Amino acid sequence: MAEGTFIGGFTDHHVHLQLADPAGLADSRLGRVLDLGSEPDAIARLAADPPGISISYAGAFLTPPGGYPSDRAWAPAGSVREVADREDAETAVAEMSAAGASVIKIASNHDAGPVFADELIHAIVRIADRLGLPVVAHAEGAGQAQRMPALGVRALAHAPFTERLSDAEVSAQAGRIAWISTLAIHEGEAREIAIDNVRRFHAHGGTVRYGTDLGNGDLPVDLNPAEIAALREAGITGAALIRTLVPVAATVERRFLLPARDADPFDIEPAVAARIS
Numbered sequence: 149m150a151e152g153t154f155i156g157g158f159t160d161h162h163v164h165l166q167l168a169d170p171a172g173l174a175d176s177r178l179g180r181v182l183d184l185g186s187e188p189d190a191i192a193r194l195a196a197d198p199p200g201i202s203i204s205y206a207g208a209f210l211t212p213p214g215g216y217p218s219d220r221a222w223a224p225a226g227s228v229r230e231v232a233d234r235e236d237a238e239t240a241v242a243e244m245s246a247a248g249a250s251v252i253k254i255a256s257n258h259d260a261g262p263v264f265a266d267e268l269i270h271a272i273v274r275i276a277d278r279l280g281l282p283v284v285a286h287a288e289g290a291g292q293a294q295r296m297p298a299l300g301v302r303a304l305a306h307a308p309f310t311e312r313l314s315d316a317e318v319s320a321q322a323g324r325i326a327w328i329s330t331l332a333i334h335e336g337e338a339r340e341i342a343i344d345n346v347r348r349f350h351a352h353g354g355t356v357r358y359g360t361d362l363g364n365g366d367l368p369v370d371l372n373p374a375e376i377a378a379l380r381e382a383g384i385t386g387a388a389l390i391r392t393l394v395p396v397a398a399t400v401e402r403r404f405l406l407p408a409r410d411a412d413p414f415d416i417e418p419a420v421a422a423r424i425s
Contacts, residue, residue, distance in 0.1 A: 177404060190226070207229075214261050215255055251302075252276045256288070289310055310341070312341050350388070
């Protein structure tokens with residue numbers, strides 16, 4: 149038998165299963181996904197009877213009244229929860245927790261509408277902390293990514309793509325917040341900015357997590373070759389790439405062989421992560 153490590157698949161840290169075909173996950177090389185925006189009851193039902201992998205989720209986006217993505221046609225009914233004030237935040241976070249959420253997702257897209265004030269984001273973080281729920285933020289628009297670490301947000305749902313962060317800003321973020329990659333959904337300048345930010349964030353020791361925004365366009369329900377290529381372009385290769393993909397433990401029902409390799413232990417070809425019978 150070939151030498152290597154048995155794993156149960158990799159982790160996609162940013163999906164929207166209401167916008168994709170979750171049935172395809174059963175034959176994918178993923179072992180876990182994190183859904184970052186779906187109607188809470190719908191995603192809870194899917195997670196209770198998953199298609200061969202583990203599903204964690206945030207439930208609905210929390211956003212200010214009229215904030216992103218409340219006006220988007222692609223957002224399923226019930227997948228956006230508008231939050232007006234601190235009292236409403238207490239109720240909204242409790243709703244997501246009761247639905248089985250393991251994280252809370254907030255939207256802060258200044259290019260598409262109103263965003264929460266610092267005080268309310270900080271309040272949401274404190275409320276969520278009491279329930280053991282880290283907060284993940286969609287940060288878009290000038291200055292939005294820079295706000296989040298100081299407010300206690302644990303992860304950015306997208307590596308910053310609106311603007312090139314300064315080296316000082318990247319360095320400051322590296323020890324305080326994780327970035328979920330989603331590099332391949334961008335084109336042109338936004339892609340170049342995101343990859344450059346990730347390259348420097350990774351070089352400063354920042355935590356990058358593989359995520360694709362599955363459901364955003366025609367993306368494969370599996371490991372995404374374009375996302376892997378973009379991570380490599382940002383200088384994340386070899387063992388660092390494996391850490392970004394966060395392998396999950398193998399089970400009797402789901403085992404893949406990850407061969408030992410010095411140069412680059414991950415290759416998305418099926419022979420590298422082939423299901424073992």
